[in-house]
Amino acid sequence: DVKVTQSSRYLVKRTGEKVFLECVQDMDHENMFWYRQDPGLGLRLIYFSYDVKMKEKGDIPEGYSVSREKKERFSLILESASTNQTSMYLCASSLLMSSGNTIYFGEGSWLTVV
């Protein structure tokens, strides 16, 4: 079974803090994604990566950055957390998207910024 692991499940951070969300997948997938999910807004893509050291902005990249130094690991960084970044963050991975391959999600990281 594909396993996408988000190490931090529940976090409470203060405004202005730097936040790291880590994600690891064990299926040698090329693509990795970070989404956030908010009530009434659905899943919104923050960043994605199709290869090591490669990254592409999604629909809402402002206030976030990412790092992919190894194929299996994709990190989301909030340089200076703000209260409007309180959300559930979902990491996902997939094979190449040539035909829309299945995307597998981690269990989610619930971030509260106070």
Added chain:
Amino acid sequence: RKEVEQDPGPFNVPEGATVAFNCTYSNSASQSFFWYRQDCRKEPKLLMSVYSSGNEDGRFTAQLNRASQYISLLIRDSKLSDSATYLCVSFTGGGNKLTFGTGTQLKVEL
């Protein structure tokens, strides 16, 4: 207009009922579609893929109507365990992009 639109529900149905959800999409370049199931406070999980006209898997049937740009999900003989939010997803190859609907909530009751 949202690229993928779903009725948020909730759809409250008795156990054993047949229920159908529709999802409309605005991008005619969308190549394939998916239905994901998401339980409360859990991650989405793939339910079905829809590449051509439709797909059937047990009690679940997904259909695609490209002319009218909608996808439907039919659930027959609903079970209590079917209670969840169902997300419609479109894939557009040109932009290598997945677009998620906001989901339709289903509650199956005794």
